[in-house]
Amino acid sequence: MMNKEEYKKHVSKTCPKTKELRTMILAFLVGGTICMIGEGFNDLYTEVIPTFNSIQVSQLVTITMIFLGSLFTALGLYDKLGRHAGAGSIIPITGFANSVVSPAVEFNREGLFYGIMSNMFVVAGPVIVSGVAWSVIVGIIYFIIGAV
Amino acid sequence: MEIFLMYLRVFVTGGLFCLLGQILINKTKMTSARILVFFLSIGVILEATGAWIYVEGFGGSGATIPIVGFGANLARGAIHGAKIGILPALTMGLESVAGGLTAVIIFGLIFGLIVKSRTKKM
Numbered sequence: 001m002m003n004k005e006e007y008k009k010h011v012s013k014t015c016p017k018t019k020e021l022r023t024m025i026l027a028f029l030v031g032g033t034i035c036m037i038g039e040g041f042n043d044l045y046t047e048v049i050p051t052f053n054s055i056q057v058s059q060l061v062t063i064t065m066i067f068l069g070s071l072f073t074a075l076g077l078y079d080k081l082g083r084h085a086g087a088g089s090i091i092p093i094t095g096f097a098n099s100v101v102s103p104a105v106e107f108n109r110e111g112l113f114y115g116i117m118s119n120m121f122v123v124a125g126p127v128i129v130s131g132v133a134w135s136v137i138v139g140i141i142y143f144i145i146g147a148v
Numbered sequence: 149m150e151i152f153l154m155y156l157r158v159f160v161t162g163g164l165f166c167l168l169g170q171i172l173i174n175k176t177k178m179t180s181a182r183i184l185v186f187f188l189s190i191g192v193i194l195e196a197t198g199a200w201i202y203v204e205g206f207g208g209s210g211a212t213i214p215i216v217g218f219g220a221n222l223a224r225g226a227i228h229g230a231k232i233g234i235l236p237a238l239t240m241g242l243e244s245v246a247g248g249l250t251a252v253i254i255f256g257l258i259f260g261l262i263v264k265s266r267t268k269k270m
Contacts, residue, residue, distance in 0.1 A: 020174045024167055031166025032159035032210070039158040039209035043151075058212055059247040065213060066248060070255035074263045087169030090180045091187055091214045092162065093248065099180060100252045104260030116260035123181045124252065127215070130185045134192040135222040135241025141196075142230035143237040 023086050030081065030088030038065050038092075062093055069094030073101040099123035154208060161207025165214040184215050191219025196227070221245050 002010065041064050045057045052060065069092075072078040078098045082089040089095050100120050107119040121128070169183050178186070194200040200220045204211045211217055225244025229236030242249075 023174060024170045027170035028163040028167040031169075031214070032163030035158050035162025035207075035210040035213045036155055038213040039155060042209050061209065062212075062248045063251040066251040067255060070252075070259050074259040085166075087173055087183060088163075088166040090183055091166045091169045091216075093213055093215060093218065095180070096184060096215055096218070096248075097252055097255065099184070100256040101259050104256040105263045106265055108260045108263070109265050112261075116257065120253070120256045120260070123184070126181045127184045127188060128249070131188055131192075131219065131222050131245070132242055134189065134219065135226040136238055138192060138196050138223045139226035139230050139237035139241060142227045143234055146230055 026084055027086050027088035030085035031092060032088075034065075034088070034092040034094055037068075041065070065093050066097040069097030070101045073098045074105060078102075096124065096127065099127075157206055158208045158210035161203070161210030162214055163210075165210075165216060187215045188219035188222075191216035191221075192223045195220040195223035200224075218245060218248060221248075 038061055041061045042057060045052065045060050046054075049057070049060075069078060072081075072094075078089065078094070079102065082095075082098070089098070100123075103119040103122050104116045107115040109115060110119075165187065169187065172178050172183060172186070191200070194203060194216070200211075200223075204217075204220070212220075221244045222241045226237060226241035228244075229238070229240030232240075
């Protein structure tokens with residue numbers, strides 16, 4: 001027989017590691033696959049719309065991936081994927097779309113203003129605020145470097 | 149063969165970013181908002197230091213589809229704007245991600261309006 005402490009040690013040694021490894025592998029596979037889908041659209045748009053330059057193509061790919069992330073969130077499939085894939089579904093841009101659409105759908109019966117429009121940014125808000133703050137900091141630093 | 153190798157690089161690069169994120173979640177119990185902000189910041193720093201071009205050159209969409217690419221885009225816009233003047237230095241970061249932001253907001257609004265909430269009414 002082992003006492004409580006030993007049992008705890010035993011559990012922390014064996015149980016979570018296999019689970020952690022599983023989540024890591026799934027995150028890698030799902031994240032990589034989503035990026036490959038993006039690359040597929042990139043190749044497709046480059047081929048189909050020759051008038052677009054590479055920046056416009058990559059912008060269109062981003063919008064496409066955001067649309068797909070939103071659609072699968074609305075269908076309830078993205079959150080199912082997220083339960084298994086973890087970071088593999090959070091870090092791609094589709095996960096950013098999911099973080100906006102998911103609360104928008106969840107709270108929509110509280111009305112347009114306080115339901116959809118304000119809850120859309122519960123997760124995306126910090127991302128957008130920190131992104132704008134970063135861009136201003138980088139802009140100012142590069143402006144000063146360029147001036148001297 | 150060439151195209152197969154490109155897709156493999158995309159897969160590995162994108163996968164590695166997500167693997168790194170999953171390790172962070174497992175070890176620190178970070179929430180998804182923190183994870184997103186963390187990786188956005190990595191993208192900003194990589195672009196600002198000039199390292200991003202190599203990451204994107206290697207990984208293609210594996211680098212641009214994760215949120216790090218969003219951060220890199222922000223910084224690239226700001227750096228580009230800084231060459232023009234102080235006002236573009238402040239505004240062009242947001243301008244470069246305007247497409248993605250607009251898409252997120254509009255699709256959020258549309259799907260929020262047309263899809264029924266799955267959580268039951270209280």
